Amino acid sequence: xxxxxxxxxxxxxxxxxxxxxxxxxxxxxxxxxxxxxxxxxxxxxxxxxxxxxxxxxxxxxxxxxxxxxxxxxxxxxxxxxxxxxxxxxxxxxxxxxxxxxxxxxxxxxxxxxxxxxxxxxxxxxxxxxxxxxxxxxxxxxxxxxxxxxxxxxxxxxxxxxxxxxxxxxxxxxxxxxxxxxxxxxxxxxxxxxxxxxxxxxxxxxxxxxxxxxxxxxxxxxxxxxxxxxxxxxxxxxxxxxxxxxxxxxxxxxxxxxx
Amino acid sequence: xxxxxxxxxxxxxxxxxxxxxxxxxxxxxxxxxxxxxxxxxxxxxxxxxxxxxxxxxxxxxxxxxxxxxxxxxxxxxxxxxxxxxxxxxxxxxxxxxxxxxxxxxxxxxxxxxxxxxxxxxxxxxxxxxxxxxxxxxxxxxxxxxxxxxxxxxxxxxxxxxxxxxxxxxxxxxxxxxxxxxxxxxxxxxxxxxxxxxxxxxxxxxxxxxxxxxxxxxxxxxxxxxxxxxxxxxxxxxxx
Numbered sequence: 001x002x003x004x005x006x007x008x009x010x011x012x013x014x015x016x017x018x019x020x021x022x023x024x025x026x027x028x029x030x031x032x033x034x035x036x037x038x039x040x041x042x043x044x045x046x047x048x049x050x051x052x053x054x055x056x057x058x059x060x061x062x063x064x065x066x067x068x069x070x071x072x073x074x075x076x077x078x079x080x081x082x083x084x085x086x087x088x089x090x091x092x093x094x095x096x097x098x099x100x101x102x103x104x105x106x107x108x109x110x111x112x113x114x115x116x117x118x119x120x121x122x123x124x125x126x127x128x129x130x131x132x133x134x135x136x137x138x139x140x141x142x143x144x145x146x147x148x149x150x151x152x153x154x155x156x157x158x159x160x161x162x163x164x165x166x167x168x169x170x171x172x173x174x175x176x177x178x179x180x181x182x183x184x185x186x187x188x189x190x191x192x193x194x195x196x197x198x199x200x201x202x203x204x205x206x207x208x209x210x211x212x213x214x215x216x217x218x219x220x221x222x223x224x225x226x227x228x229x230x231x232x233x234x235x236x237x238x239x240x241x242x243x244x245x246x247x248x249x250x251x252x253x254x255x256x257x258x
Numbered sequence: 259x260x261x262x263x264x265x266x267x268x269x270x271x272x273x274x275x276x277x278x279x280x281x282x283x284x285x286x287x288x289x290x291x292x293x294x295x296x297x298x299x300x301x302x303x304x305x306x307x308x309x310x311x312x313x314x315x316x317x318x319x320x321x322x323x324x325x326x327x328x329x330x331x332x333x334x335x336x337x338x339x340x341x342x343x344x345x346x347x348x349x350x351x352x353x354x355x356x357x358x359x360x361x362x363x364x365x366x367x368x369x370x371x372x373x374x375x376x377x378x379x380x381x382x383x384x385x386x387x388x389x390x391x392x393x394x395x396x397x398x399x400x401x402x403x404x405x406x407x408x409x410x411x412x413x414x415x416x417x418x419x420x421x422x423x424x425x426x427x428x429x430x431x432x433x434x435x436x437x438x439x440x441x442x443x444x445x446x447x448x449x450x451x452x453x454x455x456x457x458x459x460x461x462x463x464x465x466x467x468x469x470x471x472x473x474x475x476x477x478x479x480x481x482x483x484x485x486x487x488x489x490x491x492x493x494x495x496x497x
Contacts, residue, residue, distance in 0.1 A: 013388045025391045122387055125368045130356030139435040142353040160349045166438040179491050218365030224386055224393040240471055247478055256455055256479045
């Protein structure tokens with residue numbers, strides 16, 4: 001079974017700080033990594049491969065820095081990488097990313113399953129999976145918290161807000177995963193060293209003969225700032241002893257009625 | 259006249275979308291339309307401010323399947339001449355929004371917390387970088403799909419009103435996806451949306467044992483304990 005895992009490079013959001021004066025997120029010198037939920041998707045793909053054989057292709061769309069970042073995926077167990085890169089693909093929005101992913105997948109010889117994280121760490125709009133499924137005319141299984149392949153059937157448990165859904169679909173199909181599905185492995189040094197030697201195919205958007213409208217992006221970001229926080233800044237330093245004081249303060253603020 | 263079309267698989271959320279549609283539709287000169295696939299009563303949607311309600315009793319709409327619902331909504335959007343489609347940003351709503359947007363070649367925003375219409379542009383506010391920042395984004399395509407978070411808007415107030423019901427003759431292709439079983443998630447689980455008082459903890463909590471103190475505080479206040487995502491998903495201290 002061949003699995004394509006679509007991964008996105010993002011700034012490591014745990015390390016993004018906010019510039020106090022301007023409320024802007026500071027992205028300079030923040031290391032680039034693969035979006036955390038995409039690592040869950042990759043882990044699941046590698047586990048399926050270990051069980052059923054086949055191959056795992058890591059596919060990504062983004063700026064040239066991807067060539068370095070994608071090593072994480074190769075070290076985790078992807079057999080090869082296909083990258084669509086170009087300076088214009090920095091911060092590519094969902095519609096463009098999905099269109100390029102679909103074109104790149106269209107050039108691949110054989111695949112059975114496409115996996116992605118349910119959303120990206122930075123923008124988290126959750127659109128690329130469903131968009132890609134629509135473009136490739138595939139059934140979509142989103143928010144999978146577990147999955148198994150039996151014969152040619154993908155069986156998955158979907159996690160919705162208030163319910164679980166057990167679903168089945170004949171392959172080929174597309175699925176997105178939630179973080180609960182697994183614990184992504186930390187590659188060993190040998191795996192990291194070996195990752196550098198695994199095949200990487202680099203495409204430019206032009207190679208894909210993608211027919212995109214020149215009217216610009218489908219979504220524009222007008223501003224991206226930290227919210228203004230209105231905190232009272234009242235500290236209770238003495239632990240449980242201060243509980244009555246905390247309750248009193250909350251009452252005085254009108255936050256608690258009884 | 260163009261319209262702003264709303265849909266949510268949850269009736270309660272649909273009425274919040276109606277409120278949003280009324281507010282933005284008024285500013286944008288768009289009529290409010292609603293797609294109602296479930297058991298909803300069109301009259302209630304009229305009282306919620308809709309001028310048009312699109313219904314269908316197509317067999318394939320009995321279960322929520324995103325590719326089928328996307329086809330149905332694309333056809334409703336065409337019938338309503340909709341330029342803005344508002345969807346409830348639940349997990350189902352989001353998977354529908356992306357698929358529908360692709361079908362309509364539309365830009366899409368999800369998890370939108372508030373809407374604004376300024377300088378001829380509809381903008382949405384949404385979290386970015388895991389909530390560290392908030393982005394103001396706008397859709398540049400002719401048709402826009404916007405998924406609005408639950409509770410971002412109050413439900414529409416009931417008004418005197420009536421409108422036109424159109425039962426659509428939908429042309430839908432089935433999906434290969436089969437739903438085997440559906441089960442409620444922890445029926446006894448806490449519903450923080452219903453709580454009047456919430457004591458919310460984050461990673462400022464030094465150790466898991468300290469949760470006991472938070473639980474005592476919540477109990478003293480007659481409230482519930484809630485937590486930020488890392489406390490639940492990374493530390494797994496709370497469900």
